[in-house]
Amino acid sequence: MSIVQTFKRYFKVEQDNPPKFQQYSTFAIFGFMIICQYIKNFLYTLVPRKFFFLKIANNLEINSLTILREHPIEDDLPPLPFKRTSTEGQLAGFKHEVHSKWAPTLNSFSSLYNVGAYSRAKTCFHREIASCPTDVVKVRTQDGSLDTVINICSYNYLGFAATDFATEKLMACAKTYGIGSYINRSAKDMQIFQDLETKMKNFMQVEDCIVHTMGYDTNAMSIPCIATPKSLIISDQFNHNSIVKGCQYSGAKTARFKHSDLSTLEKVLSQDLKKYDRVIVICEGLYSMEGSFVDLPAVVKLREKYGFLLFVDEAHSVGALGQHGQGVRDYFELPIDCVDFYMGTFTKSFASTGGYVAGKKYLIDEIRNKSHYFNQAMGMSPVFAQQIIQALDFMEHDQGKKVNKLKANSIRMRSGLKKLGFTVYGNDDSPVIPLLFYNPTKMNYLSDELLRRKIAAVVVAFPAVPIVSARIRFCMSASHTDEEIDYILKHMDQIGDFLSIKFEPVQK
Known part of the structure; x- marks a missing residue:
C-alpha cells in the first residue's frame, strides 16, 4: 500500500469538518509517532533483534508512568494517582519479540500504530466490572478495590439487565432445560427456541423469523445465504464489520455508498443491474458510532423505484426506537x-445474547435451509431464550413506557451537552x-477523569473511527434517572472547559 493510499484510508475525516487546529495537531502528532516507529524498525536491522525489542519493551514501561495534572474541581474528588498506561500483562505482546521462535510482528502500519499509540491507551479499555451493568456498575480500580460509578457505557437501552427482572422464571427455565443447548437445532430442536421465534415474529409483525446464537454471526452467516456470486450488494460505508464479512463470504459483487448520502446510492442503482440475479441494499437502522438513523423513508422510495431487496440491521434500534419498540421502521x-x-x-x-432475521417466509426459509451456521452450530442457551421471551412479554404490556423513558433520557442528555x-x-x-x-491524545486523561x-x-479513537474523530x-x-444525567452534565461542563473540547457556541 502506497503512502497516498494509506493516508486516504486511515486519515479521512467524517461528515463534520473538525476545527483546523485539531486536524493539523492530530496529523502532526501521529505523523511524528509513525516516523519514530519507522526509525525504530530501521534500527532493528542494525542491532541484534533481542536487544532491540527488549529496549522497546523497557521504554514502554518507563514512559507509561505518567502524572495527570491536578486542578480545582468540585465535590472534593480525590487526586489522580501515578498511573501505568500499559500494565505488565498488556506489554506481553511486545515482550514476546525477544524470543527468536516467534516471527516479528512490527512490519505493517497496524503494528506500528499498536506500539506507538495503542499500547499507551490500553488502560482506557479492558476494565473489569464486578456487578450487573444497570444505571450504576461496580468497577475494579488499579488498587484492586471496587468503585460504584454511573454506567453510561453499556448497551442496556430498556434496563432489562437488572438482576431483579423475572429472575425466578430464568431459574425455572434452567431447571427444565439445563444451561446449554447441547445439540444443534437441525438434529433436535427445543420448544423454547420455537416459542422465541414465534414470539419475535409476532412482535415484528412479519411472516417468519429465524434465531441465531450470536448477533455478529447472524449477519456474517445469513448474508451469504441470500446472495450469490451473481448478486450485487450495495452497503453503507459505515456498516458494521459483521455486514462487511457477510458480504465478503457471499462472493457477491459489493459496492459501497457514502454514509447517509443516498445520491451515491442512487448513482449505483441507476447502472445496468439486469446482469445480477439479485440486488440487495444493506444499511443499519441506528449507527452505533454516529448515533444517527438511516433515512428509511428515502431508502424505501428508492426501493419502490428500483426494486431491490432491503436488508436493515436493527441491532441498536430494535427495542429502542418506535412507538412499539419495533425499530427504525416503527419510528418512521x-x-x-x-x-x-x-x-x-x-x-x-x-x-x-444472539440475533435474528425476520421477514417474509420464503426469504427466511432461504436462510434456514442454506445456513451452515444455523444447522450445524449449537443453539443458544435456553436461559438466554427465556430472558428474551420475558422481555418481549414485558414490552407487550408496558405500552411503550420504557421506550418513552429512554427517549426522554436521550433528549435530556443530548440537549444538555449541546x-x-x-x-x-x-x-x-x-x-x-x-x-x-477530535484529538485522541486527550483520550487517556478524559477516560480517567x-x-x-x-x-x-x-x-473511542482510531482505528474504530477516522483519526480526527476521537469521541466519547x-x-x-x-x-x-434525571439526577444521574444532570450529574454527568455538570462534570462534563467542568471537564470540557479544562480540556478545551467545547467547539460549539454555548446555548443559553
Whole structure:
C-alpha cells in the first residue's frame, strides 16, 4: 500500500469538518509517532533483534508512568494517582519479540500504530466490572478495590439487565432445560427456541423469523445465504464489520455508498443491474458510532423505484426506537413490508445474547435451509431464550413506557451537552450520543477523569473511527434517572472547559 493510499484510508475525516487546529495537531502528532516507529524498525536491522525489542519493551514501561495534572474541581474528588498506561500483562505482546521462535510482528502500519499509540491507551479499555451493568456498575480500580460509578457505557437501552427482572422464571427455565443447548437445532430442536421465534415474529409483525446464537454471526452467516456470486450488494460505508464479512463470504459483487448520502446510492442503482440475479441494499437502522438513523423513508422510495431487496440491521434500534419498540421502521411509521429483511440482536435492548432475521417466509426459509451456521452450530442457551421471551412479554404490556423513558433520557442528555457547547453527532431521539473531542491524545486523561468523577464512559479513537474523530460514546438507558444525567452534565461542563473540547457556541 502506497503512502497516498494509506493516508486516504486511515486519515479521512467524517461528515463534520473538525476545527483546523485539531486536524493539523492530530496529523502532526501521529505523523511524528509513525516516523519514530519507522526509525525504530530501521534500527532493528542494525542491532541484534533481542536487544532491540527488549529496549522497546523497557521504554514502554518507563514512559507509561505518567502524572495527570491536578486542578480545582468540585465535590472534593480525590487526586489522580501515578498511573501505568500499559500494565505488565498488556506489554506481553511486545515482550514476546525477544524470543527468536516467534516471527516479528512490527512490519505493517497496524503494528506500528499498536506500539506507538495503542499500547499507551490500553488502560482506557479492558476494565473489569464486578456487578450487573444497570444505571450504576461496580468497577475494579488499579488498587484492586471496587468503585460504584454511573454506567453510561453499556448497551442496556430498556434496563432489562437488572438482576431483579423475572429472575425466578430464568431459574425455572434452567431447571427444565439445563444451561446449554447441547445439540444443534437441525438434529433436535427445543420448544423454547420455537416459542422465541414465534414470539419475535409476532412482535415484528412479519411472516417468519429465524434465531441465531450470536448477533455478529447472524449477519456474517445469513448474508451469504441470500446472495450469490451473481448478486450485487450495495452497503453503507459505515456498516458494521459483521455486514462487511457477510458480504465478503457471499462472493457477491459489493459496492459501497457514502454514509447517509443516498445520491451515491442512487448513482449505483441507476447502472445496468439486469446482469445480477439479485440486488440487495444493506444499511443499519441506528449507527452505533454516529448515533444517527438511516433515512428509511428515502431508502424505501428508492426501493419502490428500483426494486431491490432491503436488508436493515436493527441491532441498536430494535427495542429502542418506535412507538412499539419495533425499530427504525416503527419510528418512521412506515408499512411493515417496506423492508425485506429485519435483522437484529438481543444483546442491546433485551439483555441477552444472539440475533435474528425476520421477514417474509420464503426469504427466511432461504436462510434456514442454506445456513451452515444455523444447522450445524449449537443453539443458544435456553436461559438466554427465556430472558428474551420475558422481555418481549414485558414490552407487550408496558405500552411503550420504557421506550418513552429512554427517549426522554436521550433528549435530556443530548440537549444538555449541546447547550454546554459540545459537538454532538446523531439524531435527537438516538440513545447513542457521540461527543467529539477530535484529538485522541486527550483520550487517556478524559477516560480517567470521568472515572474519578464516578462516571464510566467509553472513549473511542482510531482505528474504530477516522483519526480526527476521537469521541466519547454515551449509551443511554431507560434506567437512568434525571439526577444521574444532570450529574454527568455538570462534570462534563467542568471537564470540557479544562480540556478545551467545547467547539460549539454555548446555548443559553
